[in-house]
Amino acid sequence: MNGNGFRLAARAAAAVMALALAAPAAAQVDTAAAVRAATAWAQLVDAGRYEESWNAAAPSVRERVPLATWTASLQRARAPLGAVSARTLQSASVLPAPQGAPAGDYVRILFALTGANAGATETVVMARDTGAWHPAGYFVAPRAAERPDYSAPAGAPYTAEEVTVTLAGRTLAGTLTLPSARQGRVPAVVLISGSGPQDRDGASPMIPGYRMFRQVADTLSRRGIAVLRLDDQGTGGSRGVAQTVTTESFAEDVAAAVAFLRGRAEVDPARIALAGHSEGGMVAPMVAASDARIRAVVLMAGPSWTGRRVLDYQNRNGLMAEGLRGAALDSALAASAVQRDSAAAAVPWLRWFMDHDPLPVARRVRVPVLVMQGATDRQVTAEQAAELGAAMRAAGNRDVTVRVFPATNHLFLRDAEGTADVARYAALPDKQVPPEILGVLADWLVSRLR
Secondary structure (H helix, E strand, O other): OOOOOHHHHHHHHHHHHHOOOOOOOOOOOOHHHHHHHHHHHHHHHHOOOHHHHHHOOOHHHHHHOOHHHHHHHHHHHHOOOOOEEEEEEEEEEEEOOOOOOOOOEEEEEEEEEEEOOOEEEEEEEEEEOOOOOEEEEEEEEEEOOOOOOOOOOOOOOEEEEEEEEEEOOEEEEEEEEEEOOOOOOEEEEEEEOOOOOOOOOOOOOOOOOOOHHHHHHHHHHHOOOEEEEEOOOOOOOOEOOOOOOOHHHHHHHHHHHHHHHHOOOOEEEEEEEEEEEOOHHHHHHHHHHHOOOOOEEEEEOOOOOOHHHHHHHHHHHHHHHOOOOHHHHHHHHHHHHHHHHHHHHHOHHHHHHHHOOHHHHHOOOOOOEEEEEEOOOOOOOOHHHHHHHHHHHHOOOOOEEEEEEOOEOOOOOEOOOOOOOHHHHHHOOOOOOOHHHHHHHHHHHHHHOO
């Protein structure tokens, strides 16, 4: 990943890989030879022989990616897994040459990895543009060990119902928590996840124990508010994806979720709020600006900057954290920008995200807004919370609250230094959102959804 920017940069990193993930080509290619070469190369990575693995890469890749960036990226990708003890071939498929890449043969190879800490699916794209097979792309996606338990805790004063939200081309699976002691219809909140594939709890296999949206749903439903949280497109129990996947298609998902709630007899259709985290903090204003019936909006670490500026910051911050300075930093940044821009030309999500400016949309939101931000967030900087608040107030919104929490990172976990590295997130001793943060969220929503 999610210069690992995790939530916001996760989809960008996957997008770079997507340069090679096109429709299969018809040409006859020796995929067995590509698999053998990929296996030998991946074993170099297993052994920590990063310079040798870089020397084995396609020349076009080495031109774009400096050794220091290559090494750091591989270390980040592998850190959550621990030592790899087994690699099993899952598939090998021929691909056409990606846009802007040298002509030649390309094969996408999927391995199942068994690590000391977790399992994963390893994707290696092999290219043959100089006679031999070379790695041209790499991505690791940790696998969840088992389906999480989405039921209500024992003795909870609410129920948890499995639901589905259907819209064109896809069905979203989720959980609706409903307060048990209802007198008439209750208010409701739709939770909106950030970038990268996440289940309805906002969970990632890379960060065991982190389930922020489950905590939020539990907190709010104990306070009399129904909560709908959904698996992302193509994730968990959800099936299908939008024809063109962009942040706009995620906004369509949220609008469908709101319509679903308005059709529930237990929910007051005039008291529905949105709460979005990270990229979800971009989506919530998009929906609220186009739906005058939305009652309130919560932005949790939502950006005020364009996606391009966010990714530039995350990349620079990550490379500097790895010790790069001066010419080496400039070279790595330039190579990363070329790679990212090439990916954006081929991947609609990344192109849309990089160009989108959240502030004009935020200025159109007229309902009460709570902006929540961690002071040590290294993915969406704390200053962006103030920028969002100022933009909305200047546009005439008189009910905007900004809360910045000290020693709190992008995931709203206690973190005095802050991080944008998934391995450091995973190493944090406490993966629970603090009660005081959940309390601020619940108090504000209860007051605005009366």
